[in-house]
Amino acid sequence: MLRIQPALPERYTDASPDELDQMIGSAKAALGDRLFILGHHYQRDEVMRWADARGDSYRLSVLAQERPDAEFIVFCGVHFMAESADVLTGDHQQVILPDLNAGCSMADMADLDEVEEAWEALEQVVDIERLVPITYMNSSASLKAFVGRKGGAVCTSTNARAVLEWALAKGDKVLFFPDQHLGRNTGLAMGYGLDDMQVWNPRLELGGLTEVEAKEATFLLWKGHCSVHQRFRPEHVEAFRAEHPDGIVIAHPECSHELCQVADKVGSTDFIIKEVEAAPEGSTIAVATEIHLVQRLDHETPGKTIQSLDPLICPCSTMFRIDGPHLAWVLENLVEGRVVNQITVDTDTAEWARVALQRMLDIT
Ligand code: 13P
Numbered sequence: 533m534l535r536i537q538p539a540l541p542e543r544y545t546d547a548s549p550d551e552l553d554q555m556i557g558s559a560k561a562a563l564g565d566r567l568f569i570l571g572h573h574y575q576r577d578e579v580m581r582w583a584d585a586r587g588d589s590y591r592l593s594v595l596a597q598e599r600p601d602a603e604f605i606v607f608c609g610v611h612f613m614a615e616s617a618d619v620l621t622g623d624h625q626q627v628i629l630p631d632l633n634a635g636c637s638m639a640d641m642a643d644l645d646e647v648e649e650a651w652e653a654l655e656q657v658v659d660i661e662r663l664v665p666i667t668y669m670n671s672s673a674s675l676k677a678f679v680g681r682k683g684g685a686v687c688t689s690t691n692a693r694a695v696l697e698w699a700l701a702k703g704d705k706v707l708f709f710p711d712q713h714l715g716r717n718t719g720l721a722m723g724y725g726l727d728d729m730q731v732w733n734p735r736l737e738l739g740g741l742t743e744v745e746a747k748e749a750t751f752l753l754w755k756g757h758c759s760v761h762q763r764f765r766p767e768h769v770e771a772f773r774a775e776h777p778d779g780i781v782i783a784h785p786e787c788s789h790e791l792c793q794v795a796d797k798v799g800s801t802d803f804i805i806k807e808v809e810a811a812p813e814g815s816t817i818a819v820a821t822e823i824h825l826v827q828r829l830d831h832e833t834p835g836k837t838i839q840s841l842d843p844l845i846c847p848c849s850t851m852f853r854i855d856g857p858h859l860a861w862v863l864e865n866l867v868e869g870r871v872v873n874q875i876t877v878d879t880d881t882a883e884w885a886r887v888a889l890q891r892m893l894d895i896t
């Protein structure tokens with residue numbers, strides 16, 4: 533989704549890294565406890581060094597909720613994360629995204645109109661009362677609200693299995709969006725087969741399925757993906773193992789099923805960090821996830837070699853939009869009493885999105 537980020541004044545675009553550090557440091561000191569800066573693990577180091585707390589998308593929302601005294605939450609991450617923080621924080625708090633164009637291409641692969649159309653089409657062929665909608669955290673607040681209204685829940689890559697088990701105890705089938713890979717990998721880990729799953733293509737009538745296919749599938753997986761994680765291929769694993777026969781491969785579940793089935797371990801950002809910490813000294817670990825996290829793990833874990841599974845570097849271009857100039861710009865504006873780039877979710881959407889998020893918290 534295109535959002536308009538105004539061009540920054542030259543004071544920021546022309547500043548040297550030292551000057552930017554000076555601006556950010558001074559503004560942060562001036563704002564004190566009124567400010568809480570959150571940094572997602574995929575952020576670049578020049579931004580991450582200013583974060584008061586780091587985490588994955590879920591953890592950062594919880595952290596935002598745990599700081600009701602902070603007036604301004606500057607979210608160094610992407611749009612859907614800032615929205616979730618706004619949903620989970622108080623009305624007196626303002627959530628700020630340093631660059632409005634920091635979206636998520638996967639989250640943009642499912643919008644409310646398309647999901648409502650899918651629901652209406654499915655109503656004609658399946659028992660809709662037994663269909664449970666589940667949205668990945670990487671989705672707009674309007675989709676979280678949709679699942680809240682329809683009796684479904686949000687999930688993250690850490691708790692997708694628990695949420696899907698809950699959904700299939702409550703109903704007969706799930707409509708899972710927007711990431712087909714997380715849905716497929718989790719369903720397979722739960723013991724379902726590929727023949728229990730169908731891909732729902734929102735551009736085609738009835739998702740491109742026959743009525744029988746739509747009726748019989750336990751998992752209807754939205755045709756969405758993360759372009760960063762989808763790049764990793766089984767050939768990368770073969771090449772890594774040829775060079776490091778004792779090496780360990782860890783993949784994020786947004787990677788394809790073909791990749792996940794040949795990886796040694798599969799799990800969320802949080803899982804990857806814990807596995808790297810727990811690996812024996814001297815290990816060589818290839819990680820299939822965003823490069824800034826991989827490089828930071830390597831720097832911060834002496835005695836182990838952590839590398840990207842894809843040697844051709846794999847950054848998330850939207851996470852990368854958050855940089856020193858944008859951070860300095862939002863902070864200096866706050867010092868001047870101006871809130872720029874505030875992310876707000878309207879009251880009705882926020883109320884239902886909160887219901888869906890709360891169901892996830894209650895399940896896990
Ligand atoms: P996390 O939920 O692990 O933070 O993942 C965010 C993300 O964008 C993964 O691609």
Ligand code: SF4
Nearest residue numbers: 636637638758760848
């Ligand atoms: Fe979205 Fe993928 Fe970037 Fe995560 S890594 S923010 S899913 S595009």
